[in-house]
Amino acid sequence: VSTVNTGVVLARRPAGRVTEDCFRLVERPVPEPGPGEVVVRHLYLSVDPYLRGRMDGAFPLDEVVQVRVVGQVAASRHERWSEGDLVWGFLGWQEWSRVRPSGEAVGIEDRLWPVDPAHGPIAYAISALGMPGLTAWVGTFDLGRPEPGETVFVSAAAGAVGSLVGQFARLAGARAVGSAGSAAKVAHCVDVLGYDAAFDYRECRSVGALVEALRTTCPDGVDVYFDNVGGPTLEAALRCLNAFGRVPVCGMISRYEDPDDPGVKGLINVLAKRATMTGFSIYDHLHRLPGWLPRMAELLRSGRVVYHQETWQGIGSVPEAFVSMLAGGNVGKRVVQVGDDPTSGSTAATSSAAAGS
Amino acid sequence: VSTVNTGVVLARRPAGRVTEDCFRLVERPVPEPGPGEVVVRHLYLSVDPYLRGRMDGAFPLDEVVQVRVVGQVAASRHERWSEGDLVWGFLGWQEWSRVRPSGEAVGIEDRLWPVDPAHGPIAYAISALGMPGLTAWVGTFDLGRPEPGETVFVSAAAGAVGSLVGQFARLAGARAVGSAGSAAKVAHCVDVLGYDAAFDYRECRSVGALVEALRTTCPDGVDVYFDNVGGPTLEAALRCLNAFGRVPVCGMISRYEDPDDPGVKGLINVLAKRATMTGFSIYDHLHRLPGWLPRMAELLRSGRVVYHQETWQGIGSVPEAFVSMLAGGNVGKRVVQVGDDPTSGSTAATSSAAAGS
Numbered sequence: 001v002s003t004v005n006t007g008v009v010l011a012r013r014p015a016g017r018v019t020e021d022c023f024r025l026v027e028r029p030v031p032e033p034g035p036g037e038v039v040v041r042h043l044y045l046s047v048d049p050y051l052r053g054r055m056d057g058a059f060p061l062d063e064v065v066q067v068r069v070v071g072q073v074a075a076s077r078h079e080r081w082s083e084g085d086l087v088w089g090f091l092g093w094q095e096w097s098r099v100r101p102s103g104e105a106v107g108i109e110d111r112l113w114p115v116d117p118a119h120g121p122i123a124y125a126i127s128a129l130g131m132p133g134l135t136a137w138v139g140t141f142d143l144g145r146p147e148p149g150e151t152v153f154v155s156a157a158a159g160a161v162g163s164l165v166g167q168f169a170r171l172a173g174a175r176a177v178g179s180a181g182s183a184a185k186v187a188h189c190v191d192v193l194g195y196d197a198a199f200d201y202r203e204c205r206s207v208g209a210l211v212e213a214l215r216t217t218c219p220d221g222v223d224v225y226f227d228n229v230g231g232p233t234l235e236a237a238l239r240c241l242n243a244f245g246r247v248p249v250c251g252m253i254s255r256y257e258d259p260d261d262p263g264v265k266g267l268i269n270v271l272a273k274r275a276t277m278t279g280f281s282i283y284d285h286l287h288r289l290p291g292w293l294p295r296m297a298e299l300l301r302s303g304r305v306v307y308h309q310e311t312w313q314g315i316g317s318v319p320e321a322f323v324s325m326l327a328g329g330n331v332g333k334r335v336v337q338v339g340d341d342p343t344s345g346s347t348a349a350t351s352s353a354a355a356g357s
Numbered sequence: 358v359s360t361v362n363t364g365v366v367l368a369r370r371p372a373g374r375v376t377e378d379c380f381r382l383v384e385r386p387v388p389e390p391g392p393g394e395v396v397v398r399h400l401y402l403s404v405d406p407y408l409r410g411r412m413d414g415a416f417p418l419d420e421v422v423q424v425r426v427v428g429q430v431a432a433s434r435h436e437r438w439s440e441g442d443l444v445w446g447f448l449g450w451q452e453w454s455r456v457r458p459s460g461e462a463v464g465i466e467d468r469l470w471p472v473d474p475a476h477g478p479i480a481y482a483i484s485a486l487g488m489p490g491l492t493a494w495v496g497t498f499d500l501g502r503p504e505p506g507e508t509v510f511v512s513a514a515a516g517a518v519g520s521l522v523g524q525f526a527r528l529a530g531a532r533a534v535g536s537a538g539s540a541a542k543v544a545h546c547v548d549v550l551g552y553d554a555a556f557d558y559r560e561c562r563s564v565g566a567l568v569e570a571l572r573t574t575c576p577d578g579v580d581v582y583f584d585n586v587g588g589p590t591l592e593a594a595l596r597c598l599n600a601f602g603r604v605p606v607c608g609m610i611s612r613y614e615d616p617d618d619p620g621v622k623g624l625i626n627v628l629a630k631r632a633t634m635t636g637f638s639i640y641d642h643l644h645r646l647p648g649w650l651p652r653m654a655e656l657l658r659s660g661r662v663v664y665h666q667e668t669w670q671g672i673g674s675v676p677e678a679f680v681s682m683l684a685g686g687n688v689g690k691r692v693v694q695v696g697d698d699p700t701s702g703s704t705a706a707t708s709s710a711a712a713g714s
Contacts, residue, residue, distance in 0.1 A: 274635075275635070
């Protein structure tokens with residue numbers, strides 16, 4: 001076992017588009033647990049668009065970037081946790097963490113949650129069976145509330161969250177329409193994820209062209225727009241929204257790297273359509289995780305919902321994995337594997353293929 | 358009794374700002390009721406900002422503009438209504454109407470509602486005790502849901518709807534802050550309507566200046582923004598919104614006369630604040646009118662809520678009353694009196710002073 005704990009720190013704040021030199025690798029000793037502490041060996045690290053927003057201020061410089069991690073307890077001096085326990089938590093882009101687990105009422109950075117391999121691949125604890133999955137669930141069912149025969153449009157439709165939104169919409173009896181950033185993603189939406197229609201927003205050079213694409217793919221208008229991107233797609237969706245349309249706002253990727261916000265025209269549509277736009281954060285819904293997990297696990301196990309996860313290898317690949325994801329390079333959820341998965345009975349390299357298939 | 362029924366028709370569609378020559382007076386004979394019909398003598402005509410939006414397409418050319426009217430049944434061949442009944446309905450900018458009242462399930466243009474003078478001045482049936490009042494109620498209590506100690510900010514704060522929103526916010530134990538378009542209106546907000554603070558948005562030359570005014574008047578941030586105007590004020594309010602803020606969107610006056618929508622920047626705040634923006638139309642809530650009326654009447658009767666109504670005289674004054682209202686010339690609700698009020702025991706001229714005080 002290595003005695004070096006390699007981590008990725010925020011080296012400088014990006015000006016506009018994030019580049020790999022915003023990050024720096026640091027090497028520190030593998031920690032030992034003090035009284036009441038746990039040391040976690042990291043297995044899978046999350047790579048998420050929302051991190052970009054935090055790089056502008058929330059994340060401190062020269063500290064390991066805090067992200068969701070699936071790991072295994074390597075040493076414990078805490079009564080709740082034992083060596084070998086599979087866990088997830090908000091630990092960071094590094095190979096090991098020392099945690100002093102607190103009660104449930106305290107900040108998320110001090111918490112560990114158990115990971116049950118019976119629910120599915122353990123890496124899913126930071127994707128389909130974790131925050132991205134619950135985000136898609138809450139946004140679709142609590143805020144979007146699609147009814148049979150309605151049309152649900154989702155942007156970033158092949159992504160970690162969007163790929164589930166489209167499938168949830170169809171489970172609710174609605175028509176699912178997606179936009180994504182390449183022909184390959186559009187094909188993935190329709191062929192793998194079961195969208196009724198999808199289009200490549202990069203082929204649309206204007207808001208008018210986006211409206212045209214929406215009119216073609218959503219002939220009965222849009223009842224729910226699940227917004228992952230903001231900007232021109234939001235503007236076009238508001239124009240195509242039906243009366244009493246719902247717009248859960250989950251992310252605004254198009255805004256994260258653009259300090260010069262051009263604004264969204266046509267907000268009069270919110271009034272004219274008597275629409276409801278609701279921004280939400282899954283952090284406000286974490287308490288729902290235990291009750292939701294078995295249901296979501298069953299949907300995946302039965303094949304009624306599929307999930308595509310892309311697994312990169314090694315802590316050193318994190319900056320590139322993150323930067324290229326923001327540029328639209330991923331299909332589905334992207335994770336970085338930094339340790340052998342004890343549940344896969346295989347090495348990191350082959351377990352990655354299994355998780356990504 | 359005159360045999361001429363003077364009305365105001367839409368003569369042409371406005372290009373941008375509406376002008377008086379968009380309208381034309383027409384003279385027609387006073388109608389007679391056919392079988393199942395009622396003839397209504399008009400007493401008070403409504404003058405509302407939302408009409409501006411309909412002038413661009415919804416209202417047909419060369420027809421009398423449909424607005425809410427308080428009137429009295431002059432002749433009836435319908436079993437439900439008798440001569441002398443006080444009524445209100447969506448009749449039009451004219452002195453007389455012939456109506457074939459239908460059942461409750463049909464379009465509003467065929468309906469008459471009774472007006473109970475015991476509830477308050479009968480002109481209030483198209484203002485504080487009618488759609489503007491119910492609009493303020495639904496927007497504040499159903500959508501804004503202010504809690505004690507929260508801050509409610511409302512634009513067009515001295516207007517027909519806004520002047521009630523501020524008072525409703527205070528009834529709910531919240532702090533009320535308003536913006537309006539003149540020093541006189543700001544003084545009216547604070548001195549007459551009981552706002553905790555108010556500011557003149559015309560003194561704010563930029564979104565930044567509006568944000569500054571909001572930071573000064575709302576030191577704890579904005580929990581509810583009741584939007585009557587859209588545009589820069591909406592943008593500034595989103596920036597000052599607290600987490601879980603609510604934004605009922607009732608109107609966007611600033612957009613009605615501006616075909617070149619500059620857009621609203623900073624929609625990322627909807628996400629960052631986990632805010633909910635909801636456009637609504639009172640037409641979707643008309644069924645609540647009977648249950649709400651006695652409660653609202655009691656608030657006015659007891660003086661817990663005050664209402665300022667400005668009464669213009671004569672059908673010929675309608676175009677100017679409407680155009681100058683859109684330019685911000687009114688304080689409170691503006692109506693045009695076109696017949697003697699049988700409940701006031703006075704002529705039109707003196708009843709106007711009573712209603713407006």
